[in-house]
Amino acid sequence: MSTIPFFDFHCDSLTKGGYKKLIKNDTMHWSLPRFIQGGGQLQVHAIFTPPEYKKGDATMFAMKYASEWQKFLEETNTTGVRSKEDLDEEGPFSILSLEDASPLAGNIEALNMFFDLGVRLITLVWSCDNEVGRGVIHGQGPAITKFGKNLIRKMNEKNVIVDLSHASDELFWEAVKTSSKPVVASHSNSRKFRNHPRNLTDDQIKEISNCDGIIGLVYVPNFVGDPPKGTQDEWDFELKGGAEMLAKHAAHIAEISKVETVVLGSDFDGTNSPVIAEVSKTQIMAEELKKVGFSDNDIEKIFYKNAKKFLLKNLP
Ligand SMILES: [Zn+2]
Secondary structure, three states, X not given: OOOOOEEEEEEOHHHHHHHHHHHOOOOOOOOHHHHHHOOEEEEEEEEEOOOOOOHHHHHHHHHHHHHHHHHHHHHOOOEEOOOHHHHHOOOOEEEEEEEOOHHHOOOOHHHHHHHHOOEEEEEOOOOOOOOOEOEOOOOXXXXXXXXXXXXXXHHHHHOOEEEOOOEOHHHHHHXXXXXXXXXXXXXXXXXXXXXXXXXXXXXXXXXXXXXXXOEEEOOOHHHHOOOOOOOOOOOOOOOOOHHHHHHHHHHHHHHHOOHHHEEEOOOEOOOOOOOOOXXXXXXXXXXXXXXXXXXXXXXXXXXXXXXXXXXXXHOO
């Protein structure tokens, strides 16, 4: 099979390594040369703000990495995508996202500021509660706050993409009710194949698909398959046959919704041992998708056509 270009909807490499390591490194899952070597065209680079940063500290943390992203663009030939038109430029492309809306510190005006810094997608929460609502693992607070609803409406107005990976089920359903635009799950698999709260139920998959949103296949072993007997739930090591299992998640999502819903959302550098070892190996996923019955055309859709179509419709 020839190299298929790909778009990847989530990685943590920016906050893991800073801009210098994005340009060149041998220690992380993602670097620009290996991304290009593997067929990469567009990467969503998340600013993951750890939960110990609150309010102003979270804002400062995210601003620091927005400036690192800017330096990355300036020192490489990467096009930072802020509008549909930017996708007409030469690649490679990068989109800046916030993983956890905590840097907004509950202030709707902060959305304008982060928009101006380039942010075009926001993962509303991470695993804890924040100003928006209830996170998936440790969340206990209200499903969605008044600020959360206002934020979603304002994001819709400005065409900032609403990402529901990491949302608790309670927040998920409130958010889709509130959003007038398609929502995404940038890095989540199927809960039917791996019963983990970070994965999506069949109803959630159908809801995202019905509103023409997209779901990124995530390479975190814990969201791909059941942990081997005797290990903890939080196990994390390279899963034997993990890419093969992940292709089955893709087949299930496509079967109960449509192939147009499925994209890639690796979470490189957000986990220790992704089922695809690093970004230059992404084509392995194409082989596995073929084995579970996807046509060449479907694989192209999953690798880049679905993501591109979504962005051309939903970016400012
Ligand atoms: Zn994540």
